[in-house]
Amino acid sequence: MSDALPPFQRFLDAQRDAVWRFLVRSVGAAEAEDCFQETFIAALRAYPRLRADSNLRAWVLTIAHRKALDAHRARARRAVPVADIDAADARAESNPAARDEALWDAVSELPARQRSAVTLRYIADLPHRDIAAAIGCSEEAARRSLSEGLAKLRKVVPA
Amino acid sequence: MTDNSPTDSSAIVEVLRLGPACAHDGAGASAAAQAARRLVDRVAAEGLADVSYATVESPFGSLFAATTKRGLVRLAFPEESTDSVLERIARRLSPRIVEAAAPLDPVRRELEDYFTGRRRTFDLSLDWSLIGPFGRRVLGVTSEIPYGGVLSYAEVAAEAGSPRGSRAAGNALGSNPIPIVIPCHRVLRSGGALGGYGGGLERKRWLLELEGAPTPRR
Numbered sequence: 001m002s003d004a005l006p007p008f009q010r011f012l013d014a015q016r017d018a019v020w021r022f023l024v025r026s027v028g029a030a031e032a033e034d035c036f037q038e039t040f041i042a043a044l045r046a047y048p049r050l051r052a053d054s055n056l057r058a059w060v061l062t063i064a065h066r067k068a069l070d071a072h073r074a075r076a077r078r079a080v081p082v083a084d085i086d087a088a089d090a091r092a093e094s095n096p097a098a099r100d101e102a103l104w105d106a107v108s109e110l111p112a113r114q115r116s117a118v119t120l121r122y123i124a125d126l127p128h129r130d131i132a133a134a135i136g137c138s139e140e141a142a143r144r145s146l147s148e149g150l151a152k153l154r155k156v157v158p159a
Numbered sequence: 160m161t162d163n164s165p166t167d168s169s170a171i172v173e174v175l176r177l178g179p180a181c182a183h184d185g186a187g188a189s190a191a192a193q194a195a196r197r198l199v200d201r202v203a204a205e206g207l208a209d210v211s212y213a214t215v216e217s218p219f220g221s222l223f224a225a226t227t228k229r230g231l232v233r234l235a236f237p238e239e240s241t242d243s244v245l246e247r248i249a250r251r252l253s254p255r256i257v258e259a260a261a262p263l264d265p266v267r268r269e270l271e272d273y274f275t276g277r278r279r280t281f282d283l284s285l286d287w288s289l290i291g292p293f294g295r296r297v298l299g300v301t302s303e304i305p306y307g308g309v310l311s312y313a314e315v316a317a318e319a320g321s322p323r324g325s326r327a328a329g330n331a332l333g334s335n336p337i338p339i340v341i342p343c344h345r346v347l348r349s350g351g352a353l354g355g356y357g358g359g360l361e362r363k364r365w366l367l368e369l370e371g372a373p374t375p376r377r
Contacts, residue, residue: 013195099174
């Protein structure tokens with residue numbers, strides 16, 4: 001039924017894995033659950049007003065992205081000590097799993113816009129146009145944030 | 160990963176795409192499924208959805224049942240495709256539809272009692288919004304036929320205010336969105352022949368026999 005929105009349950013079934021994956025990677029497993037609930041509750045409220053031809057994945061990931069930003073802000077207010085870069089470097093050299101972990105630590109410490117660009121591009125698999133819409137900037141600025149973010153990650157975790 | 164040049168991000172990108180092991184293997188998918196289940200339970204408990212649906216077991220197999228805040232809005236036999244039933248509800252009523260068992264508990268209980276002969280009338284509230292104006296008249300008359308009783312198509316049409324409309328009444332009965340509960344199986348041909356039934360004539364006969372109504376010989 002291309003002229004109508006799918007029933008919400010079908011939309012949830014189709015998008016839940018991508019949203020979960022995105023949230024686990026952008027806020028961590030501990031906070032993913034709350035963000036997931038808030039994302040889909042917000043989606044449910046807005047759902048009937050959505051245009052039937054909308055890109056549903058980009059739409060829901062944009063909401064998830066906002067919830068992830070909120071979670072990051074809340075965490076910053078709670079002032080949890082940031083990960084020790086030296087420790088991350090040391091771990092990065094020892095084995096691939098530790099290197100991955102160091103990379104995720106580094107992602108969570110990127111400035112908000114760069115983190116959004118990196119997670120929306122590579123985890124959510126959104127095109128630059130949708131990333132720009134999600135962040136609320138130009139496509140050019142989104143590309144710039146993405147490459148700046150990647151450059152920082154390369155410093156922490158050399159390829 | 161043979162290219163280790165410092166300007167190449169492909170290794171980083173690869174890790175980002177695959178992510179932490181827990182997020183992309185089976186555990187990640189099932190964690191997402193569980194989170195979705197908790198979400199739907201919460202949506203149902205807080206009344207955030209416009210329509211909830213679930214399957215309800217019956218002697219005919221798994222029935223599809225959907226309810227709104229007003230009441231039972233749709234009951235479908237196992238042959239009907241759940242997807243097309245859902246899509247129709249989404250277009251006619253609201254796309255805010257979730258699969259949740261709890262809102263259908265009263266329907267499940269009353270149907271079970273009915274099928275085991277412990278219940279003769281349903282106390283469920285019904286939502287008539289999938290039924291058009293003429294259908295409401297016809298099915299309204301039908302819902303007054305008592306357990307174990309029958310009317311003819313002509314009698315139902317006459318009661319519904321269109322004495323020559325027994326064919327139209329038959330069509331309205333055939334598209335009854337809440338069979339069994341709105342007992343369209345209690346409407347027969349004038350001579351007593353079974354006539355038609357959306358769920359199949361075998362089921363119509365079974366329901367009439369359950370209720371002890373007179374049924375034509377096979």
